[in-house]
Amino acid sequence: MLRTRLAALALTLACACDLADDPRRQWLQATLVLDNQIFLDTTPALARGKFAKMSASFYNFFRGTIGQWARDVGAPGGAGYWPSAYATVATGDVALVGDPHLENIGSFRDATGELVADFNDFDASGHGPYYYDVRRLALSFHVAATQLELLDVREDAVRAAATAYADEVTLLSGGATLEATSTSVGHGAILEHMFRKAAEDGGAREELAEYTRVVDGRREMFYGEIEPGRMVEMGGFSEPIAEDATVPPTEAEAALLDSILGVYPDCLEAPIPAEHRALKGVSRRLGAGVSSYPVLRLYALLEGPTAAVGDDVLLEIKEVWDAAPFPGLTRLPSQGFGDDARRVVQQQRAMQSSRLNDPFLGCATLGSMTFRVRDRTKYQRGLDVAKIAEEIAEGDWSGDDLVVLADRAGRLLARSHARARKQDGADALPALAAALAGDAAGFADETAEFVAAYGEALADDYRHFLDLLAVVGPSLAYAPAAAPRTEP
Amino acid sequence: MLPLALCLPFALLQPAEPPPVPAPAPPSAPAVAPAPAAAPVAAPAPAAAPTPAPTPAPTPVPIVTAPPRSAAPVPTTLPSATGPTDQDPADDRRAARRALNLDPGTILQNQWPVEPICNMSPAGKDGCVTVDAEIFAGYRYSALAGNRRFNEFALDRGELGTQMWWRPHRRLDTGVAFRLESIRSAGPNSIKGIDGDSLILRLAQAFGHAAVHLGPIHLGVRFGQIPERWIEQLEKGYDTRGLEALPSDRVLLYDRADLGGSLTASGWRGRVELDLALTNGEGRAQKELNPGKNTTVIVTARPVRRDHARGPIRLALHGLYRDGSWGVGTAMLGAGRNHRLAGAVTFQSPWAFAGLEYSRAYGFNANPAVVADVVGAWASAYAYEPYLGLTAKFDRHRQDVRLAGSHVDVLTAAVFSDVFGSAWRNRRRIRVYAGYQYEGYGENAGPVAGLPVASAHRFLLQVTAQGLFRAF
Numbered sequence: 001m002l003r004t005r006l007a008a009l010a011l012t013l014a015c016a017c018d019l020a021d022d023p024r025r026q027w028l029q030a031t032l033v034l035d036n037q038i039f040l041d042t043t044p045a046l047a048r049g050k051f052a053k054m055s056a057s058f059y060n061f062f063r064g065t066i067g068q069w070a071r072d073v074g075a076p077g078g079a080g081y082w083p084s085a086y087a088t089v090a091t092g093d094v095a096l097v098g099d100p101h102l103e104n105i106g107s108f109r110d111a112t113g114e115l116v117a118d119f120n121d122f123d124a125s126g127h128g129p130y131y132y133d134v135r136r137l138a139l140s141f142h143v144a145a146t147q148l149e150l151l152d153v154r155e156d157a158v159r160a161a162a163t164a165y166a167d168e169v170t171l172l173s174g175g176a177t178l179e180a181t182s183t184s185v186g187h188g189a190i191l192e193h194m195f196r197k198a199a200e201d202g203g204a205r206e207e208l209a210e211y212t213r214v215v216d217g218r219r220e221m222f223y224g225e226i227e228p229g230r231m232v233e234m235g236g237f238s239e240p241i242a243e244d245a246t247v248p249p250t251e252a253e254a255a256l257l258d259s260i261l262g263v264y265p266d267c268l269e270a271p272i273p274a275e276h277r278a279l280k281g282v283s284r285r286l287g288a289g290v291s292s293y294p295v296l297r298l299y300a301l302l303e304g305p306t307a308a309v310g311d312d313v314l315l316e317i318k319e320v321w322d323a324a325p326f327p328g329l330t331r332l333p334s335q336g337f338g339d340d341a342r343r344v345v346q347q348q349r350a351m352q353s354s355r356l357n358d359p360f361l362g363c364a365t366l367g368s369m370t371f372r373v374r375d376r377t378k379y380q381r382g383l384d385v386a387k388i389a390e391e392i393a394e395g396d397w398s399g400d401d402l403v404v405l406a407d408r409a410g411r412l413l414a415r416s417h418a419r420a421r422k423q424d425g426a427d428a429l430p431a432l433a434a435a436l437a438g439d440a441a442g443f444a445d446e447t448a449e450f451v452a453a454y455g456e457a458l459a460d461d462y463r464h465f466l467d468l469l470a471v472v473g474p475s476l477a478y479a480p481a482a483a484p485r486t487e488p
Numbered sequence: 489m490l491p492l493a494l495c496l497p498f499a500l501l502q503p504a505e506p507p508p509v510p511a512p513a514p515p516s517a518p519a520v521a522p523a524p525a526a527a528p529v530a531a532p533a534p535a536a537a538p539t540p541a542p543t544p545a546p547t548p549v550p551i552v553t554a555p556p557r558s559a560a561p562v563p564t565t566l567p568s569a570t571g572p573t574d575q576d577p578a579d580d581r582r583a584a585r586r587a588l589n590l591d592p593g594t595i596l597q598n599q600w601p602v603e604p605i606c607n608m609s610p611a612g613k614d615g616c617v618t619v620d621a622e623i624f625a626g627y628r629y630s631a632l633a634g635n636r637r638f639n640e641f642a643l644d645r646g647e648l649g650t651q652m653w654w655r656p657h658r659r660l661d662t663g664v665a666f667r668l669e670s671i672r673s674a675g676p677n678s679i680k681g682i683d684g685d686s687l688i689l690r691l692a693q694a695f696g697h698a699a700v701h702l703g704p705i706h707l708g709v710r711f712g713q714i715p716e717r718w719i720e721q722l723e724k725g726y727d728t729r730g731l732e733a734l735p736s737d738r739v740l741l742y743d744r745a746d747l748g749g750s751l752t753a754s755g756w757r758g759r760v761e762l763d764l765a766l767t768n769g770e771g772r773a774q775k776e777l778n779p780g781k782n783t784t785v786i787v788t789a790r791p792v793r794r795d796h797a798r799g800p801i802r803l804a805l806h807g808l809y810r811d812g813s814w815g816v817g818t819a820m821l822g823a824g825r826n827h828r829l830a831g832a833v834t835f836q837s838p839w840a841f842a843g844l845e846y847s848r849a850y851g852f853n854a855n856p857a858v859v860a861d862v863v864g865a866w867a868s869a870y871a872y873e874p875y876l877g878l879t880a881k882f883d884r885h886r887q888d889v890r891l892a893g894s895h896v897d898v899l900t901a902a903v904f905s906d907v908f909g910s911a912w913r914n915r916r917r918i919r920v921y922a923g924y925q926y927e928g929y930g931e932n933a934g935p936v937a938g939l940p941v942a943s944a945h946r947f948l949l950q951v952t953a954q955g956l957f958r959a960f
Contacts, residue, residue: 023857026824030815031854033777076934077858077888083931083938089634092941129936322675327853328935328942339680368682424636468821477818478777 025464028068032465033478035067035324039294040478046294048474052232052239053293055469059103059385061462062143063290066099066124067324068461072454073132074326079457082450084131086443090431095351095420096133098124098323099291100413101140102405106382107198108357115195116180117187117408118352119416120382123292124323125347127423130432131447132326134165135454137413138447141406142455144385145399148392153399155448157406162447164410166440172418173433180353181412188404189397190388194381202379207314211246211283211299211376219309221281221301223248229287235470242287249282249298257282257298260317260364264373267345267362269355278303280312295319299376314376315360319369320344336423339363341370350420601699601708602754604653604661606958612658617960622647624730626921626950633943643687644950645730646670650959659701667693692772693745708752713772716742717750717763717786718808718830725804725834727841728868728879730952731921732900735864735883736847739896741828743771748781761788769812769826778817782826784810799838806832814851824856840869852887859889874906879921893930900925902948921950 032051033040039047054064072080097104097119106120138161145154172178181187183195201207213222227244249257261279265272281301288297296319304311320340337343341363349355360375374380383405391397418429436443468476599605608614624645630638649667656662669692673681682688695712719742722734736742748767755761762785768775769782785808792803810828817823830847844865852860868879880901887894902923907916925946931938 021822023824023851023855026815026817026822026856027854029817029821030777030824033816034854071854073937074935075853075855075887076894076932076937077855077891081891081932081934081937085938087936087939089939089941092634092936092939129939322680325675326935339684368680370680424634471821472818477816477821 022464024461025468028461028464029468029476031068031071032065033476036294037478038321040475041480043294044475044480048239049241050290050293051469051474051476052234052241053290055234055466055474056232057385058147058459058462059140059143060290061465062140062458063101063103065458065461066291069136070124070324070326072457073135074328078327080135080450080454082453084129085446086435086437086439087129087131088431088435090422090426091130091428091435093127093423094130094133094417094428094432095347095422096124096126096128096130097122097347097351097413097416098126098133100133100137100409100416102137102144102409103140103383103385105409105412106380107194108352108354109198109202109377109379110180110354111356111359114180114182115198115379116182116353116357117191117194117412118181118357119412120380122344122348122351123320125344125351126323126326126329128326128329130417130428130435133413133417134162134410134443135447135450137165137409138162138406138451139455139458141402141409142451143458144388145402146455146459147385148389148399148402150392150399150402153403155452157399157403158448158451159444160403160406161410161413162444163440164407165414166436166438166443168411168414169418169429169432169436170438170440172414173429178353178415178419181408181415182353187408189391189401190383190405191408193391194383198379198381201381202377204378205310206378207376208312210244211285211314212281212301212312214309217309219280219301219312221248221283221299222246223283227287232474234466234474237469237473239474241293244288245286246283246299247286249284253284253296253298254282256366256369257300257317259366260298260371260373261300263366264362264364264371267342267364267373268359269349269361270359272359276303276305276313285316292318295321313360315373316376317364317371317373320363320372339365339370341365341372344372347420351416352419353415599758600697601661601706601752602758604655604663604699605651605956606653608653608655608661610658612655612660615652615654615960616958617653618651618956619959620649620651620956621954622730623953624950625952626948628946628948630944630946633939633941643670646687647692649693660698661701662696662698664696665693667691690772704756706752706754708754709749710752711749713745713747714750714765714767715745717752717765717784718742718806719744721761721763721786721788721804721806722832722834722843722845725802725836725841725843726866727836728866728881728902728904728921730919730954731879731902731904731923731948731950732866732881732898735845735862735885736830738864738883738898739860739862739885741847741849741852741860741862743773745772746770746782747776757793758788759790759793762786763788769814777815778813778823779819780813780817780823782810782812784808784812784828796838800836801838802834802836804834804836806830806834808847812851814856815854824854825851826856827851839873840867842867858887861886861889868904877904877906878902879904879923887933891932893932894934895930896933897928897930898925899928900948902950915954915956917952917954919952921948921952923948923950 036047036050050064054061069080072078075081099121100119104119104121105117107115108118110116138158141157141161142154145151145157186192210226211222212219223246225245229240229242229245231238231240261277279300280303283299285297285299298317300315300317302313302315304313322340337346345361345363348361358375360373362373364371364373388397417432420428422428605618606616608616622645625643627641628639632638647667647669649665651663651665653661653663668689670687671690672685673688674685691713693713693715695710695714697708697710699706699708719734719737723729726734732738746767746769748765750763750765753762765784767782770776787807788804790802790804792801794801808828808830812826812828813823814826815823827850828847832843832845834843835841846863848861850859852858862883862885864881864883866881868877870877883898885896900923902921904919904921907918925948927944927946929940929943935942
């Protein structure tokens, strides 16, 4: 025990010497605190849990630093502030996913019952230069390949994403139809596995099996761990994090949910009968997400079409916050969204293959709080780098499968950009085609050069972050303003 | 710290010198007075004063007021404080106050710690309360790159302030200042703040202050959420704030207020001034995040300091150095640097204002590695006072001096018209600007690298209204 403590102390002192005057560490620490200050003040345990979760892997760190990404690419002098030869004024206000990355690709069951792949997280969506999205997506493959130790295909995957994006824009501008990425066509082992599992789990209503229980013929919420939590060690510090758990809501949360469900139907794309929306149970979900780990997530169990327990519906209600601020984009005219939840929902409907990929998708605004509502069905299944690592370790998948996935992801992004209107109301596709001018190879070169350089900076940041946690712990040396509200 | 700073100068009050006085009345100032003589009133014997001072009596002090704004007689002296008159002293005192005891010939926008903002009895035991408000509102029509058009009405400033002054002793002025400002409730790039993105009020300044007058030296302290002295000092030579902020203020190199304390030493009625400030460094919108404090030294010299009948004439040289820190830090892991180095020349006169400012930031925009700077020059003058004036200003801001093309140029030119002239700018003024502004971004100035998407031609119509009243 003493030896462990001495080792931790030695590590702390060594890290502290390296970090003391490093301006990038200072920037990283300060901006992470600012971006999470609301959580550090109100729910400090969850905020610490977020930082602990970010420390667990390079990909998690990448996911948790969208705010730093935005500063880096948007501020002159930032590590990612690289001009693009393929940028034009007309492509400066394309509808952006905001945070398109490998793990934000998921399956949906559309209105025809077919499974399709689409981006599934629009928390950072807005308008801006299209190549921000392409670079972020390509960077995610760089980070994933690094973590998966697939260094031999890392650049191939990055190039595949950028080349496919440019190719798809050329195809679409040549008259190809905006088809969904569906199960009807082969998309490589990783996406096909996602579709297969989504079909199995969605058909089995696994979400009900995990988060609810049937007691005496009546379905009710389950409170407890679906997947056990764990302790994350950081130098001499440790922090417990939830993986997948539900807890009973507080009275305030339950009342909040009632209010949300009262106003949420106004935001639906197509009406859902009121009797289908009768509330049967509420829980608070813990452990989901990385960037949004501290964010309030409630699960609502609804009656569904009949009184039978088999067709109950589980909704997720998630609080939505401001998107990561890209410096300078505020100089452009207002983005035209009523609030953050409407921004997220409008962009999802506009950029996905169908506006009814999720018929329960909706929003609610209560005072200064905004919420996005979605179906928690297991037909909606996301990609997971940890799962890819498992399959690679078992020899089922290889680096080539990651490259194929990068290709499909690039095409998916191109179609998402092409579907939605630009901020000025014009079609994005002609502007994108003119900017890229069919030079997919040149665009891929430029993207790969950027990702190689920024990927190194990001890896340095990750090392800084781990050192920082070892020295100051998961609160990042921030002192909360006041007593936090009750935490789960 | 505060009591010590106040008490030490008091121990040195031997022998007493005349208290600080405003400059003599300008020749053109009308001298309509209810008192028998229009000339300065001679001081009474010490025993006649309501609160005789323990030290020798003050010398005769002319208290000059503003020129009358109507045919009604306005007292030019403060008889109740300095001697008997034919009238009830209390009536004279009230009349003097109604006349708003500010001297257009010597008043600066902020002449603290030399003098309080309102004239008070030189003998001490006097006080005043002022209320002031500022509104800068405008309409802009912008033509942005990419054939985008945008027009908007905007409220750039809506502020309400009050100051309470108390002179417990003829050598000591104390007071508190409180100021509210309007801001948009959502943060940068936020979609939603309070009730949408409402304009709300927040505390802009709140501080206590004291000034000790020791012959030609005036020492002042402030404590609380104190104003940025650099901006205060430069704005004395800047008459078009309603149209545009100072170069460094425009790019937020300085926050207009911060929590902390400051000590000011002013000699020979502002000819030389030294400001020392110790502040959190996080500005108005953030609490302290690190143990380091910002230490700021500002030196101001006014080689030309003349009082013309129509108003003050000043040429001032300014220099600043700040050792600052910003962001989260501990004793072991320091916060990021946030230093400033600046120099400026400002000129103020009843007819024209001009200035040149250069400020350099070591650590900027949350990034301690970035070195940024701004240089700006401005001039404004009346062509036909007060109905027609001209102003021009040019700023160049380099967001990262290491990065070629990271500059933003802003050129502004406008005509303006006043309801009142320049000497009245602190007290009451309604000014209308009509102008043109070009905002040009270098190829690496953002917000999109390599693209001048934010460059804009802008037509401005701006109204500024300022008022300062003595309420008590």
